[in-house]
Amino acid sequence: MPIVEDMTTNPGACAPAAARVAVVTGGSRGIGRAVSLKLARDGLAVVVNYAGDTAAAEETVKAITEAGGRAVSVRADVADEHAVAALFDRAEAEFGGVDVVVNAAGRLALSPIADLDLAVLDALHRTNVRGAFVVAQQAARRLRAGGSFVGFSTSVVGTQLPAYGAYTASKGAVEALTLTLARELRGRDVTVNTVAPGPTATDLFLTGKTPEQIDALAKAPALERLGTPEDIARVVAFLAGPEGRWVNGQTLRANGGLV
């Protein structure tokens, strides 16, 4: 028997359930990818943003759609306000609005401050600071009531390891804007929080480190292992979902017990 509803007698039957919609920047790889997959499993339609690696973005979208979810990929540099506005336009056109924004796009550069190439600093801060503001700006303008914004810092803001100065300075800016934005959105029923992971097994963390360095950093948390992208995705899903509604304006260190 064909599965066709009679729309004339039951007009609501074929309409898709009113799904919530997420924009995940840096959603194609690493933590952002795990966040995209988790939010899709939780029933959200997902706009998977990325900067350059189209194949990775398409792979993430495929993993979501093959599991029965809804997703599209959109290329946009988070620091480019016109590209980010177009990203949100696409989310609204494709899925009808935006309920969750996760700004996972980020870069890392390591150097002692004395040797830091200021061009590297500018590029890092363009993505991590300017990008955070550009994405937060669109989120503030467009998130629907009941929505959530989740930004990304790092636990290194607390551990203060040498060589991380440019990176921690950029993520300190993300933490600083969190409560400010939460307060600016008073009356909108939108939460704003930041997740600060510890060492997490992604390209960003693993690239350029020796096995010994990775081992030492993996042993640092009380739980004595690296975080996984899925560990972090569950925290983001909590903050973005109904169970996390009373958490607002906070930075949550998700790191297995790192001091």
Ligand SMILES: NC(=O)c1ccc[n+]([C@@H]2O[C@H](COP(=O)([O-])OP(=O)(O)OC[C@H]3O[C@@H](n4cnc5c(N)ncnc54)[C@H](OP(=O)(O)O)[C@@H]3O)[C@@H](O)[C@H]2O)c1
């Ligand atoms: N991994 C860790 O140990 C760790 C710890 C603490 C905090 N974090 C933070 O967690 C977030 C995710 O990190 P990750 O480890 O998942 O990184 P990752 O594996 O390197 O993935 C980075 C993602 O961000 C995208 N991206 C980079 N620059 C972008 C830009 N200008 N515009 C749009 N997208 C951009 C990349 O897209 P393309 O592939 O297309 O370039 C990719 O999807 C970052 O904010 C990072 O600082 C990570």
